[in-house]
Amino acid sequence: MGKGSRRGAREAQALAALRSEDEPARRPVGVDRVEDGYVVRHVGTSPTAYRCPGCDHEFAGVPHVVAWPEGDPDSRRHWHTPCWTARTRRRRR
Ligand SMILES: [Zn+2]
Numbered sequence: 043m044g045k046g047s048r049r050g051a052r053e054a055q056a057l058a059a060l061r062s063e064d065e066p067a068r069r070p071v072g073v074d075r076v077e078d079g080y081v082v083r084h085v086g087t088s089p090t091a092y093r094c095p096g097c098d099h100e101f102a103g104v105p106h107v108v109a110w111p112e113g114d115p116d117s118r119r120h121w122h123t124p125c126w127t128a129r130t131r132r133r134r135r
Contacts, residue, residue, distance in 0.1 A: 050113070076112065083108045084123070096125025 056074075074083045084107055091102040099122075107126040110118035121129070 053113075077109075079112050080109045081112055081115070082126070092120035094122045094125050095119050096121050096129055 074081050076082070084105070086105050087103050088106075089102060091100045092106070093100050094106075101122060105123065107121045107123050108118050109121060109126060110116075
């Protein structure tokens with residue numbers, strides 16, 4: 043413990059910058075952005091199996107999305123890309 047605050051400030055700054063230029067179409071794979079209070083990272087394939095919270099199925103070896111509540115990276119979850127997209131569409135009114 044004790045080395046979190048500086049990193050937190052830097053992260054907050056980076057997140058603010060991401061918010062100010064939110065152009066999803068131009069973002070390369072692997073770059074974080076903020077959606078609905080969640081930090082979203084598009085990642086490539088991984089041999090690790092993850093359970094998608096959107097459809098409750100396990101998957102491995104496919105490009106997918108990692109998302110976590112802003113400031114709480116320990117709560118990150120791995121989603122199928124379409125499941126994440128569907129989730130944000132559902133929440134938006
Ligand atoms: Zn899914």
